[in-house]
Amino acid sequence: MPSFNRMATILTIVTTLVATSARAEDVKAGDLVISQAWSRATPGGAKTGGGYLTIENKGSAPDKLVSATADAAGKVEVHEMAMNNGVMTMRPLDSGLTIDPGKTVKLAPGGYHLMLMELKRPLKQGDKLPVTLQFEKAGKVAVTLEVQGVGAQGPGGSAGGGDGMKMQEMDHSKMKM
Ligand SMILES: [Cu+2]
Numbered sequence: 025m026p027s028f029n030r031m032a033t034i035l036t037i038v039t040t041l042v043a044t045s046a047r048a049e050d051v052k053a054g055d056l057v058i059s060q061a062w063s064r065a066t067p068g069g070a071k072t073g074g075g076y077l078t079i080e081n082k083g084s085a086p087d088k089l090v091s092a093t094a095d096a097a098g099k100v101e102v103h104e105m106a107m108n109n110g111v112m113t114m115r116p117l118d119s120g121l122t123i124d125p126g127k128t129v130k131l132a133p134g135g136y137h138l139m140l141m142e143l144k145r146p147l148k149q150g151d152k153l154p155v156t157l158q159f160e161k162a163g164k165v166a167v168t169l170e171v172q173g174v175g176a177q178g179p180g181g182s183a184g185g186g187d188g189m190k191m192q193e194m195d196h197s198k199m200k201m
Pocket of ligand 1: 103104114115137138139
């Protein structure tokens with residue numbers, strides 16, 4: 025049935041286009057593959073934002089995310105968030121974030137994240153935010169954070185419920201370092 029085949033081909037093309045446009049390009053740097061780089065819109069006046077991404081190490085040696093920079097932020101730090109006696113605290117990882125060989129490390133709300141500090145302007149949904157990551161072995165890697173809505177919990181733009189960790193509500197000046 026030629027008409028059925030043709031229809032199937034068209035459907036395949038359409039599906040592929042949709043899948044491709046909904047997903048940010050993976051960035052390869054040496055043995056690392058960086059994907060799902062995203063951020064969240066900041067409500068008016070907020071000077072800090074979070075940066076999230078997934079780093080996969082396909083090599084045979086560990087690498088380390090040591091620092092990051094962004095034109096949109098005066099300063100970027102690599103942070104860890106953890107529960108301490110029932111209090112959510114975060115601290116900069118001074119010696120960097122290690123990605124062991126064969127492992128995938130996810131920076132996500134409630135865990136590791138990039139802390140974008142001294143933001144020059146609010147982050148708006150739909151913005152594409154260039155960030156340069158500095159790895160010990162892979163060197164400088166340019167990625168683009170796709171800014172999702174204020175309550176988003178993932179790169180797909182899904183709005184999180186009320187129980188989601190809301191970074192912008194935390195007062196950085198009172199943070200335990
Ligand atoms: Cu932080």
